[in-house]
Amino acid sequence: MKKRIVSGITATGSLTIGNYIGAIKNFIKHQNDYEMFIFVADLHALTTTISPEELDKNRKEILALYIACGLNHKKSTIFFQSDVPAHSIFNWITITNTTMGELSRMNQFKDKSAKTKQSNGTDNIPTGLFVYPTLMAADILLYNPEFVPVGVDQKQHLELTRNLASRLNKKYNLNFNEPKPLFSEIGSKIMSLKSPEFKMSKSDNDKNASIFLLDDPDLAFDKIKKSVTDSENKVYYSKDKPGVNNLLTIYASLSEITIEKAEEDFKNSNYKEFKEVVGSVVRDFLIEIQKKYSESLINLPSIAKEGSIKANVIAEKNIAKILNHVGYKKF
Numbered sequence: 001m002k003k004r005i006v007s008g009i010t011a012t013g014s015l016t017i018g019n020y021i022g023a024i025k026n027f028i029k030h031q032n033d034y035e036m037f038i039f040v041a042d043l044h045a046l047t048t049t050i051s052p053e054e055l056d057k058n059r060k061e062i063l064a065l066y067i068a069c070g071l072n073h074k075k076s077t078i079f080f081q082s083d084v085p086a087h088s089i090f091n092w093i094t095i096t097n098t099t100m101g102e103l104s105r106m107n108q109f110k111d112k113s114a115k116t117k118q119s120n121g122t123d124n125i126p127t128g129l130f131v132y133p134t135l136m137a138a139d140i141l142l143y144n145p146e147f148v149p150v151g152v153d154q155k156q157h158l159e160l161t162r163n164l165a166s167r168l169n170k171k172y173n174l175n176f177n178e179p180k181p182l183f184s185e186i187g188s189k190i191m192s193l194k195s196p197e198f199k200m201s202k203s204d205n206d207k208n209a210s211i212f213l214l215d216d217p218d219l220a221f222d223k224i225k226k227s228v229t230d231s232e233n234k235v236y237y238s239k240d241k242p243g244v245n246n247l248l249t250i251y252a253s254l255s256e257i258t259i260e261k262a263e264e265d266f267k268n269s270n271y272k273e274f275k276e277v278v279g280s281v282v283r284d285f286l287i288e289i290q291k292k293y294s295e296s297l298i299n300l301p302s303i304a305k306e307g308s309i310k311a312n313v314i315a316e317k318n319i320a321k322i323l324n325h326v327g328y329k330k331f
Ligand code: TYM
Pocket: 006, 007, 008, 009, 010, 011, 018, 019, 020, 021, 022, 023, 041, 044, 135, 136, 139, 140, 148, 149, 150, 151, 152, 153, 154, 187, 188, 189, 190, 191, 199, 200, 201
């Protein structure tokens, strides 16, 4: 029997090349060898202030991008989280088995709550931001996978998920696996083009810091050309050169080569030449994705329906078992 994989992407904004290299590319790599459940985390999107129009647009865009990037709905179950009610029911069980201390220690919560305070000028932190990791744990354990392909920024959430699996197993005599993260070999953390010491993010206010999968390809080329590097003008991978490392990583991942081979390709190049080649690779990649994106929009309703049916079959069976063990026994 094939081992199972579960993962998702939050519908909070347009997807970046970081989401592609750190997550989607890894989904596609494994779709022949694993049984995959890949969803759009559209319930998680409510942890930010998002209008109904934006939510509607983002969730459909992500589903279409999954297909455009190469996920095959005949091989993998692709669905909207909100189409599977068991995620929310199970979330209550994961919340009630988590402590405030555990959730307060989540780095992403600390970062995002600090940013929220800065932007709204108050101490009002949305509860959703705090309990976000428990929903993620529910998303995962509901399908009881072996692996979860994610970028390194999700490592701590996966640790919490494993702790919860072991806790629920002991408390309720269940048999959850303790799922392990699967990181991309190259590019499990793509950095901002403007501040390469920080992660590239969908929600960065500076739109020049991220390459979006639906960016105009020429604009993306310009973003790479204007990206922050350093003053040495020599291309090689080194811990003191975060901007250059990031471009080498993007280039290596999209060209399916190693970082060493990428360094070799640019050993005689200055930064202008280097950025032009990386920019062209990114531009060609976006042109290809965007061509498929328009086609994938047509089949979206039927793909979402099929995915929801397949996911609900597993989710309903598993939540029934979980509820039974927790004490909600049927007559
Ligand atoms: P999200 O939506 O922030 O990101 C989606 C996926 O993309 C990865 N990623 C990156 N990888 C490399 N470089 C980057 N700059 C970069 N930015 C993002 C993330 O690590 C992630 O794998 N909580 C999750 C969504 C989620 C989920 C789940 C994931 C909800 N439930 C269950 C796995 C399993 C999130 O917000 O990811």
